[in-house]
Each structure stands twice: as structure tokens, then as C-alpha cells.
Amino acid sequence: MxxxxxxxxxxxxxxxxxxxxxxxxxxxxxxxxxxxxxxxxxxxxxxxxxxxxxxxxxxxxxxxxxxxxxxxxxxxxxSGLRWRPGAMALLRAVRAAGIPTALVTSSGRPLVEVALETLGRDSFDAVVCGDEVAAPKPDPEPYLTAARLLGVPIERCVAIEDSRTGVASALAAGAAVLAVPAEVPLPPTDGVHQLDSLAGADLDLLAALLERRAPAGRRG
CATH class of the missing domain: 1.10.150 (DNA polymerase; domain 1)
Incomplete structure (x- = not known):
């Protein structure tokens, strides 16, 4: 994830x-x-x-x-960060299931270190910050880097994003993409599943997103 x-x-x-x-x-x-x-x-x-x-x-x-x-x-x-609706529950469910998980953000490391006090440092197996890659989003490098650090093929990863830039990065990398717009609406995009809120997301949905993209004869 x-x-x-x-x-x-x-x-x-x-x-x-x-x-x-x-x-x-x-x-x-x-x-x-x-x-x-x-x-x-x-x-x-x-x-x-x-x-x-x-x-x-x-x-x-x-x-x-x-x-x-x-x-x-x-x-x-x-001064305090608030979780997006459904985000904490989904992240905890992913971790409880033992799914390798990375944070992939355009924010710099100093800011991310503060945010991790809210998110939980043990919530992620890898963290990729915007100031730690040569080409930030919308380039695919951040997501490709995260998949490499997790040791998981990018095609077996689901990326969750809220912005056009992030969606473009994840798609270019080859991940399955779940888009949950926050401040700016997102247009319908081929290959991108969109929800109004992560409150509507669960492990079954994430598995289904990967299943849809699996080639014939390849499952699991």
C-alpha cells in the first residue's frame, strides 16, 4: 500500500x-x-x-x-493535524493485515517528521519525501522508489491520492490508483477508482483494484 x-x-x-x-x-x-x-x-x-x-x-x-x-x-x-475521514481506520486495517505500507509525499522530510507524530512512525515500512527524490510528483520516481523500498512490484501496489499531480505520478509508475479528492475535484480518469471519502474504502476494495488489473491467468 x-x-x-x-x-x-x-x-x-x-x-x-x-x-x-x-x-x-x-x-x-x-x-x-x-x-x-x-x-x-x-x-x-x-x-x-x-x-x-x-x-x-x-x-x-x-x-x-x-x-x-x-x-x-x-x-x-x-499545532495539530486532523485525520481525513476514514483514513485512520483504513491505515490501521492495512497494518493489521500485515500489508507492506509506504508513505509517499511531496512534502519535505522535516515536515514529514512532524506529521509522523500524528500518523505513527510504525504505520509505514518506508517513507519517501519530496526532497529525497530527484524528480518529484508527477514524475513516477516517488512511487517507484517506494515500491522498491518495500520489495513489492509496483503492479501489485495500490496508491491512494487526492490530487491530479499525485494520481499522474502513481499511474505513470504503474500502480493501481484510488483517488479521494480533498480540496480540488478530480476528473474521471481511466484506470482510477474514485471515492468521495476513505470511509468508503476497505481491504476488499483494495484487493478488488488489484484483481481488476491482474492479467489473465495471474491471480493472488
């Missing part, structure tokens, strides 16, 4: 909203709704490019903006 973090397991997108709007305000502007939607699921570098372009200030240093966001979002994460 391969779980995205922000917007999938924890309701952190609202915290990102706060940090991003505060950054925009510190630059004398307001982040547009379109820009905020475009940022969902992207790497920090791409997020800062979108922010600067949206504000009409492309000359700003993305590293400086990223450092500001990193510091602020750490404060917000430490």
Missing part, C-alpha cells in the same frame, strides 16, 4: 492555505483560487514559482519563499 499524505491521510491542505496566503500577503498581494488549485500536489519549487507568477513577482527568490513556508507550515503542523 502506498499512501499520499497531505489531503489524503491528514487534513493539512487548509494549513497550507493559511501559510500560502500569509506569504502572499507579506509580498503585498493575494493568492488567487486558480493558483491555489494549481499548487495542490506539486513540489515546493513548483509551488513557489506558481505563487510568484500569480502575484506578478516572478523575480522573487524561490528558495527564500520556500524557507518562509517551511518555517510557517512547521508551526501549523505542530
Amino acid at each position: 502506498l499512501f499520499d499524505m497531505d489531503g489524503t491521510l491528514v487534513d493539512s491542505e487548509k494549513l497550507w492555505d493559511i501559510a500560502l496566503q500569509e506569504l502572499a500577503e507579506s509580498y503585498g498581494g493575494t493568492l488567487s483560487d486558480a493558483a491555489r488549485r494549481a499548487i495542490t500536489g506539486t513540489s515546493m519549487a513548483e509551488s513557489m514559482r506558481i505563487v510568484h507568477d500569480d502575484l506578478g513577482q516572478p523575480e522573487r527568490d524561490p528558495a527564500a519563499s520556500a524557507a518562509w513556508i517551511d518555517a510557517r507550515i512547521l508551526e501549523l503542523f505542530r
Whole structure:
């Protein structure tokens, strides 16, 4: 099992909203709704490019903006993270069944370390962070890396995502994909099963997603 973090397991997108709007305000502007939607699921570098372009200030240093966001979002994460509906129950069911599990996120390691205080460090056999891969989502590298660390063929993995960027990454890697949109609606996509909430997901559904993609004569 391969779980995205922000917007999938924890309701952190609202915290990102706060940090991003505060950054925009510190630059004398307001982040547009379109820009905020475009940022969902992207790497920090791409997020800062979108922010600067949206504000009409492309000359700003993305590293400086990223450092500001990193510091602020750490404060917000430490104030408390809330689970997305159904996420805790599904993660616990997966772990109780002994299924190899990885966290695959675009967030950097310092932020993930804080989030793991809520998620549980023993909830994952591997953790792949956005600052630990050469090519972040939507590139397939994060999910391919997670499958390799778990020792499981990517074709036998189910990835759970909430964003277009994450879905694209998981599909390109070759995983079965369950999409559960959070802040931004997702269009119907071939090969992607979509639910309104993880409260509607269980081990039977995850097994069915893998069964659908198994070639004729190959089961289990």
C-alpha cells in the first residue's frame, strides 16, 4: 500500500492555505483560487514559482519563499493535524493485515517528521519525501522508489491520492490508483477508482483494484 499524505491521510491542505496566503500577503498581494488549485500536489519549487507568477513577482527568490513556508507550515503542523475521514481506520486495517505500507509525499522530510507524530512512525515500512527524490510528483520516481523500498512490484501496489499531480505520478509508475479528492475535484480518469471519502474504502476494495488489473491467468 502506498499512501499520499497531505489531503489524503491528514487534513493539512487548509494549513497550507493559511501559510500560502500569509506569504502572499507579506509580498503585498493575494493568492488567487486558480493558483491555489494549481499548487495542490506539486513540489515546493513548483509551488513557489506558481505563487510568484500569480502575484506578478516572478523575480522573487524561490528558495527564500520556500524557507518562509517551511518555517510557517512547521508551526501549523505542530499545532495539530486532523485525520481525513476514514483514513485512520483504513491505515490501521492495512497494518493489521500485515500489508507492506509506504508513505509517499511531496512534502519535505522535516515536515514529514512532524506529521509522523500524528500518523505513527510504525504505520509505514518506508517513507519517501519530496526532497529525497530527484524528480518529484508527477514524475513516477516517488512511487517507484517506494515500491522498491518495500520489495513489492509496483503492479501489485495500490496508491491512494487526492490530487491530479499525485494520481499522474502513481499511474505513470504503474500502480493501481484510488483517488479521494480533498480540496480540488478530480476528473474521471481511466484506470482510477474514485471515492468521495476513505470511509468508503476497505481491504476488499483494495484487493478488488488489484484483481481488476491482474492479467489473465495471474491471480493472488
